[in-house]
Amino acid sequence: MQDKRKGKSLMDKIKETTANIKGLDTKLMEEAQERLDSLTKPLGSLGRLEELAKQIVGISAKESPKLKNKVIFTLAADHGVTEEGVSAYPKEVTAQMVYNFVRGGAGINVLAKHSGARVVVVDIGVAEDLKSSPELVIRKIGYGTKNMAKGPAMTRDEAIKSIEAGIAVFEEEFKKGIDIIGTGEMGIGNTTAASAITAVFTGRSVEELTGRGAGVDDKGLKNKIEIIKKAIKVNQPDPKDAIDVLSKVGGFEIGGLVGIILAAASKKVPVVIDGFISGAAALVAYKIEPKVKDYMIAAHCSVEIGHRIILDYIGLKPLLDLDLRLGEGTGAALGISLADAAVKILTQMATFKSANVSEKIK
Amino acid sequence: MQDKRKGKSLMDKIKETTANIKGLDTKLMEEAQERLDSLTKPLGSLGRLEELAKQIVGISAKESPKLKNKVIFTLAADHGVTEEGVSAYPKEVTAQMVYNFVRGGAGINVLAKHSGARVVVVDIGVAEDLKSSPELVIRKIGYGTKNMAKGPAMTRDEAIKSIEAGIAVFEEEFKKGIDIIGTGEMGIGNTTAASAITAVFTGRSVEELTGRGAGVDDKGLKNKIEIIKKAIKVNQPDPKDAIDVLSKVGGFEIGGLVGIILAAASKKVPVVIDGFISGAAALVAYKIEPKVKDYMIAAHCSVEIGHRIILDYIGLKPLLDLDLRLGEGTGAALGISLADAAVKILTQMATFKSANVSEKIK
Numbered sequence: 001m002q003d004k005r006k007g008k009s010l011m012d013k014i015k016e017t018t019a020n021i022k023g024l025d026t027k028l029m030e031e032a033q034e035r036l037d038s039l040t041k042p043l044g045s046l047g048r049l050e051e052l053a054k055q056i057v058g059i060s061a062k063e064s065p066k067l068k069n070k071v072i073f074t075l076a077a078d079h080g081v082t083e084e085g086v087s088a089y090p091k092e093v094t095a096q097m098v099y100n101f102v103r104g105g106a107g108i109n110v111l112a113k114h115s116g117a118r119v120v121v122v123d124i125g126v127a128e129d130l131k132s133s134p135e136l137v138i139r140k141i142g143y144g145t146k147n148m149a150k151g152p153a154m155t156r157d158e159a160i161k162s163i164e165a166g167i168a169v170f171e172e173e174f175k176k177g178i179d180i181i182g183t184g185e186m187g188i189g190n191t192t193a194a195s196a197i198t199a200v201f202t203g204r205s206v207e208e209l210t211g212r213g214a215g216v217d218d219k220g221l222k223n224k225i226e227i228i229k230k231a232i233k234v235n236q237p238d239p240k241d242a243i244d245v246l247s248k249v250g251g252f253e254i255g256g257l258v259g260i261i262l263a264a265a266s267k268k269v270p271v272v273i274d275g276f277i278s279g280a281a282a283l284v285a286y287k288i289e290p291k292v293k294d295y296m297i298a299a300h301c302s303v304e305i306g307h308r309i310i311l312d313y314i315g316l317k318p319l320l321d322l323d324l325r326l327g328e329g330t331g332a333a334l335g336i337s338l339a340d341a342a343v344k345i346l347t348q349m350a351t352f353k354s355a356n357v358s359e360k361i362k
Numbered sequence: 363m364q365d366k367r368k369g370k371s372l373m374d375k376i377k378e379t380t381a382n383i384k385g386l387d388t389k390l391m392e393e394a395q396e397r398l399d400s401l402t403k404p405l406g407s408l409g410r411l412e413e414l415a416k417q418i419v420g421i422s423a424k425e426s427p428k429l430k431n432k433v434i435f436t437l438a439a440d441h442g443v444t445e446e447g448v449s450a451y452p453k454e455v456t457a458q459m460v461y462n463f464v465r466g467g468a469g470i471n472v473l474a475k476h477s478g479a480r481v482v483v484v485d486i487g488v489a490e491d492l493k494s495s496p497e498l499v500i501r502k503i504g505y506g507t508k509n510m511a512k513g514p515a516m517t518r519d520e521a522i523k524s525i526e527a528g529i530a531v532f533e534e535e536f537k538k539g540i541d542i543i544g545t546g547e548m549g550i551g552n553t554t555a556a557s558a559i560t561a562v563f564t565g566r567s568v569e570e571l572t573g574r575g576a577g578v579d580d581k582g583l584k585n586k587i588e589i590i591k592k593a594i595k596v597n598q599p600d601p602k603d604a605i606d607v608l609s610k611v612g613g614f615e616i617g618g619l620v621g622i623i624l625a626a627a628s629k630k631v632p633v634v635i636d637g638f639i640s641g642a643a644a645l646v647a648y649k650i651e652p653k654v655k656d657y658m659i660a661a662h663c664s665v666e667i668g669h670r671i672i673l674d675y676i677g678l679k680p681l682l683d684l685d686l687r688l689g690e691g692t693g694a695a696l697g698i699s700l701a702d703a704a705v706k707i708l709t710q711m712a713t714f715k716s717a718n719v720s721e722k723i724k
Binding site for chain 2: 039040041042043045046047048049087088089090092093096097099100103105106107109110111113114213214215303319320321322323324325326330334337338340341344345348349350354355356357358359360361
């Protein structure tokens with residue numbers, strides 16, 4: 001990557017991408033609304049599916065979008081902060097789960113298949129060298145972040161590189177055709193990073209937005225809260241500088257997802273946001289370029305309490321509330337299926353006229 | 363049907379069906395829980411999907427259920443009470459929409475296809491003779507109900523026949539293979555019937571549980587409430603006698619759905635309940651045989667305010683909350699897709715052992 005950057009500043013790729021994020025196509029959205037209102041159903045009776053269909057028309061700038069190519073990006077990385085005992089699972093689970101993704105045995109594999117999506121698994125910072133596989137994209141920024149309780153999780157340069165890696169991963173897959181994406185992640189310790197990011201940007205207390213992650217007990221939760229507070233105190237991330245926040249208390253997979261979200265929006269591709277960690281990435285992306293919000297679809301509201309705070313802050317209303325807290329992109333997979341259903345309503349239903357059905361009594 | 367009933371009392375078929383509704387297989391449910399807990403994900407992290415998978419194991423009494431054959435029953439009938447101006451759409455829309463179902467242009471066709479379900483359309487009481495078609499099951503109990511504001515919507519005999527017709531329709535389709543069903547309906551005026559049924563059984567006020575249906579305005583809503591009150595006053599349905607309530611303020615499609623729900627439960631088939639009218643049918647079925655509750659999956663919570671009251675009364679928690687209010691089985695179609703996803707989680711994910719992933723730190 002160094003070669004490509006000759007003569008360019010470090011942020012150029014990110015700036016170029018965000019510059020391509022435009023507003024939605026409101027004219028086509030109005031036309032979509034007219035079509036929705038002409039379909040054989042009481043006005044507005046398919047509720048949020050109708051809103052979703054309209055949003056996807058606006059994003060894609062296509063009158064009759066088809067969500068044929070569905071991709072879930074599941075990015076994995078490790079977190080140095082795990083040495084503080086913030087997680088219920090040992091650190092090596094990150095790598096083990098990547099192999100599980102590659103073999104197709106994880107929750108995301110099952111739900112992505114159910115929704116007709118393919119999963120792109122990316123090692124963006126797992127702490128060990130993973131066996132190469134055609135099913136695994138390797139874009140390592142480092143062997144896990146450093147312990148944020150002691151200093152910055154990564155350098156500013158690494159934070160930028162993680163975002164750029166996400167952009168590059170998206171652009172590579174985009175060549176094969178993408179109509180909608182979902183975000184996903186795996187990284188033991190990453191709810192700690194997500195909580196820290198959320199606290200810094202929203203100004204809410206660490207206690208309010210820190211949950212049990214994969215399942216720490218009461219004592220573990222108390223420790224986790226203390227560590228997050230310490231990380232914020234030690235690093236003093238600047239909420240006005242999204243890259244600063246990402247570098248000091250973030251993670252490589254979170255940075256990568258920021259890049260994927262920005263890149264998707266720049267290519268007019270709807271982004272279905274998964275749970276809390278994906279939400280933290282969405283928050284960083286939103287802080288870099290607020291216009292990206294219109295491209296986001298919140299799949300669900302996680303059990304992780306900080307997630308609701310993120311969604312409210314950005315202004316996103318989740319589609320599902322199924323007490324999920326797995327991550328990986330599992331909620332996004334279900335959200336993609338709803339988006340697909342919504343678009344089919346718009347494009348496949350008969351109109352009152354075509355079906356010869358009487359309209360409402362005036 | 364008369365011949366078959368010789369020597370049998372009118373209620374025999376219903377009694378025979380309800381007698382076959384047993385409790386769920388709790389032993390298999392415990393085993394399903396053990397398997398869920400062994401899968402590569404934090405304990406319980408797939409929330410309601412896990413509960414759903416377990417419930418379906420208990421219902422089907424199969425260790426590894428497969429939801430291959432998915433059927434949505436969409437029953438159509440007319441309502442005499444429409445002559446009181448309770449609906450925003452003219453009565454002839456019921457028949458027009460049945461033709462739309464048969465041609466595949468309605469919301470339910472699109473969403474059922476999306477979820478891999480087939481739609482069985484049943485004329486159980488449309489006010490006109492419909493053109494026969496291989497896509498349409500004709501089981502007419504009458505040409506619409508009578509105006510409940512003036513007297514009983516149907517006779518007790520007709521109410522029983524409508525339930526039996528539902529049982530017969532289910533049993534006929536069951537021969538072709540059914541693993542899960544959804545309920546659906548079409549009938550201009552049927553939110554009026556559903557509101558009346560709900561008021562009688564729950565004791566809540568008509569005002570509290572009457573909504574705008576397909577879209578009446580403020581004046582229309584006020585009139586609708588008055589008519590429902592009048593219907594209850596005129597008919598004095600006995601909440602202790604479910605058949606009495608169905609006959610006096612119900613509808614043929616509601617009775618048919620009662621039969622379908624009871625028959626499905628008797629054959630160990632999970633029933634995904636759609637919106638308000640399906641909910642009213644579920645309520646009648648629950649009043650006939652409370653054990654049927656365990657077989658029910660509430661797909662969503664409708665915009666129709668009475669629906670939430672029904673769900674709370676029976677004790678069902680909806681999966682989706684997407685501001686739907688179309689009926690036809692559209693919400694059930696989406697619910698079936700979630701049920702399918704849930705079962706796949708149970709049956710297709712790797713275990714910690716098989717995937718060689720480390721378990722939680724003790």
